[in-house]
Amino acid sequence: MQVQVVDYAAADAPARFAQSLRDTGFGVLVNHPLSQSLVEKIYRDWLAFFDGDEKHHFAFSKETQDGYFSTEVSETAKGHALKDLKEFFHVYPWGRIPADLRDDALTYYAEATALASELLGWVQDHTPADVQAQFSEPLPSMISGRHNSLLRVLRYPPLRGDEAPGALRAAAHGDINLLTILPAANAPGLQVLGRDGRWVDVPCDFGMLIINTGDMLAEASRGYYPSTQHRVINPSGEEARHSRVSLPLFLHPRDEVVLSPRHTAQSYLLERLRELGVK
Template identity: 30%
Template sequence: MVTIPIIDLTAFTNGDTITRQNIIKQIYQACHKIGFMYLQNSGISKDLIKQVFNYSKSFFNLPLEVKQKQAWSDEFNNTGYVSLERERLDPNKPGDLKEAFNVNKRAAMEIDASILAFYDSCTELANTVLQAYALALELPEDFFITRHNQQNHTLRLLHYPSLQIPPKPGQVRAGEHSDYGSITLLFQDDVGGLEVQTASGNWIAAPAIPDTVVVNTGDLMQRWTNDMFCSTKHRVMIPSDNKVKQSRYSMAFFCHPNDDTEIACLESCQKEQSPIYPPILAGEYLLSRLQATYGNS
C-alpha cells in the first residue's frame, strides 16, 4: 500500500549531518515513488495561515460582479479572479466546480499585508525544499534556488462552493491534472477531497493533516530530473457524505523557475537512461500549459 510520507523539516534545517542526510533520502524517496509528501514544522506561522484563509473567505463571499472587476485576463499575466467552471483541468470533463484568485509577487504587495507576508513565507519554505531537492540529486545546494530567484511564483486562493444542485456527468471540483512548475506547496482545510494517483494507477486520499503542508513535484521538475522525480496526477473530488454541503478552501503556492531558465536533463539523472525530454525554457512551458487550460473554456 503506497502512502504519502510525513517528513519533519526541522530535522533538515537544524539537524546534524547524519540527520540531514536521512531527511534528504526520505525526500528523494517521496519524490521518486509518489511525488507527494507532507511537511511538518514548515516554519510558517499558524496565525498567518489562518489570516490568509480568512482573507480568502471574505474575498470569495463578495458578489460576483465585484470579483469580476478583478477577473483573470490572460495567460501572460496569470493573475486575478477565475470564476466557477471557467477552468477545465481535465479537458475531457465539464468545467471544474471551483473559483480561484491568482496572486503574483507584485499583486501581493498591493493587496494585503498578510498576503504579502504569506507569499514571502512560502517563498522561503520553497527555497528550503529546493535546497533539499538539489542535495538529493547531487547538485550544488543553491542550484534550484538561484534559478527561482525572480520569484515567478503564483499564490492561488481556491474556493470549492457547497453543492446546491447535482453536478454534470463527470464533473468534479478539480479535474485530474499535474502541476506545471517545479514544486507546489498546498494548504488545505479539513473538508477533504484531494486524491493522488499512485504509480499503479490507483487513487489514494490526501486528507488534511493538522500542522502540515502538502508538497508535490511539478512537470518542470519531472523534466529536469528525467522522470526520477514524478509529477503526479491529482484531483479534487466531490464528497460523498454531508461535507458536500460545505465549502472547501485551499491555498496553493506554485513555484516556477525564472522564465529564461532552460529546463534540460540534469547530469546526475542520466545514469539510468538518456534524456527523455528536449530542453525547454521554463516560461515557454508555463505559457503552453496555461493556454491549454483556458483555451477550451
C-alpha cells in the same frame, strides 16, 4: 503507495523528503515553520471575499494571469472536457490584490517562497549526480531574481446538486511548476494516483504541509522526480454544503531557465496555459 510524513526538524528530513518525492511525487511535512494562524486567517478572510461581489472588480487578465477566475472561466484539466468546480484568485507581488487582503497574502507569499527555496535545496542535495548533471543550474537558483511563483487562493463552492455528471472539484491533473507547497485545506478531498492505478488519500491533517512535484521538475530531471496525477474529489452529505479553501504556492522558475533541450520555463508554461484554456 506511501506518501511519507516527514518531521521538518528531524536530522534525516531532507533525505526522507527527497525520497518521498522520488517514490510518489508527494511529501508531507509536519513541524514546519509556516504560521498556521496566518493560514487560518487567510482562509477566513478570503472565504468572505469569495462570498461577496468585490471579486468581480478583479477579473483576471489573460496577459498577466493575475486576478479573479470565476467558476465560468475556471480551468479544464488537460484531457478532460468539463471545467473544475472551483473559483480562484492569482496572487503575485506585482499584481492586483484587494487592499484589505494584501498584507497577509504577501507575508505568506514571502514566507512560503523562502521555505520552498530551502526544500528545493533539499531536493538538489539528494539527487544523484547523473540527474543533477541534467539541471541547467542548481534548483534553488532557478527561482531567484524574479517573482514568477504563483500563490493561488482556491475556493471550491458548496455543491448545489445540479453539477454536470462527472464534474469534480479538481479533475485529475499534474501541476505545471517545479514544486507545489500546499497547507492542508479546511476539508479533505485531495487524492493521488498510485502506480497501481488506485487513488489514495493524501495525509491532510490541519497543520500539515503537502508538497508535490510539478511537470517542470519532472522535465528538468528527465522523469527522475515524477509529476504525479492528483485530484480533489466531491464530498457527500453535510460536507457537500460547505466551501473548501486551499492555498497552493506554485513554484515557477525564471522565464529563461532551460528545463530541457525542448523547453524553457516560459515555453513550457505557455504551452500548458493554452491546454488549460486560460491563455
